[in-house]
Amino acid sequence: MTLTKTLTLVASLVITPIVSAAPAIDVTNESALKQKLTDTLGVNVMKIQQSPIDGLYQALTDRGVLYVTKDGAKLIHGNLYDLDNGMKNLTEAALAGPRIALLKPFEDEMLVYKAKNEKHVVTVFTDVDCGYCRKLHSQMQGYNDLGITIRYLAYPRAGIPSANADEMQAVWCAKDPLKAMSEAKEGGNVKAASCDIDIAKQYQLGRSFGVNGTPALILENGTMVPGYQSPADLLQTIEANL
Numbered sequence: 001m002t003l004t005k006t007l008t009l010v011a012s013l014v015i016t017p018i019v020s021a022a023p024a025i026d027v028t029n030e031s032a033l034k035q036k037l038t039d040t041l042g043v044n045v046m047k048i049q050q051s052p053i054d055g056l057y058q059a060l061t062d063r064g065v066l067y068v069t070k071d072g073a074k075l076i077h078g079n080l081y082d083l084d085n086g087m088k089n090l091t092e093a094a095l096a097g098p099r100i101a102l103l104k105p106f107e108d109e110m111l112v113y114k115a116k117n118e119k120h121v122v123t124v125f126t127d128v129d130c131g132y133c134r135k136l137h138s139q140m141q142g143y144n145d146l147g148i149t150i151r152y153l154a155y156p157r158a159g160i161p162s163a164n165a166d167e168m169q170a171v172w173c174a175k176d177p178l179k180a181m182s183e184a185k186e187g188g189n190v191k192a193a194s195c196d197i198d199i200a201k202q203y204q205l206g207r208s209f210g211v212n213g214t215p216a217l218i219l220e221n222g223t224m225v226p227g228y229q230s231p232a233d234l235l236q237t238i239e240a241n242l
Contacts, residue, residue: 033068037059047098048068053067063208065210079092106201109202114149123152125214126154127215128181156168160199212226225237
């Protein structure tokens with residue numbers, strides 16, 4: 001049973017009063033809740049903790065954040081906002097820290113376009129065929145000139161398996177992946193190749209982060225910024241999130 005079929009999707013859940021962060025709490029029935037969510041929804045649950053709302057836990061899963069009652073009987077899927085704190089998205093904030101930790105094992109697989117005078121590092125889930133991904137890539141020098149290093153992970157929008165994913169596998173496995181990426185972004189054909197890089201794992205990581213389109217930008221503090229931003233706009237966004 002898929003998550004989409006099972007859940008009644010709520011675009012945004014706005015509840016008050018709430019607090020800005022979830023306090024630490026011992027989830028005594030964590031194993032049972034994890035098992036129930038996995039068996040019912042087919043999701044992989046990484047962590048369950050207290051949510052900003054009394055009586056609800058937040059479950060960090062490979063499909064984003066889910067909110068579940070302490071007895072595991074009721075579930076909410078959507079975004080939580082803090083009305084008293086500028087409509088801060090608490091669901092997004094809950095994912096920020098875990099994203100930083102989950103990115104670490106993938107650092108050796110990232111295609112890195114490093115700024116000479118590096119001030120900031122942004123990780124981008126990208127697709128070789130997406131128009132705005134190509135626009136971002138065409139301005140790589142502009143990002144680098146502002147001290148922004150861009151690191152790519154693969155997020156084939158067509159899913160896994162697909163010809164799109166195979167093309168991205170070829171890029172990551174090329175003798176010169178950075179050159180191959182530029183060729184692919186320009187519409188060229190990259191020779192098929194295989195290696196130990198697992199594009200599917202990168203794609204699943206993106207899904208767990210809540211990526212549903214490309215490009216998706218992950219800032220150094222774990223905040224996700226969906227969509228294309230020009231070099232100047234991205235710098236402004238980064239500085240606003242320091």
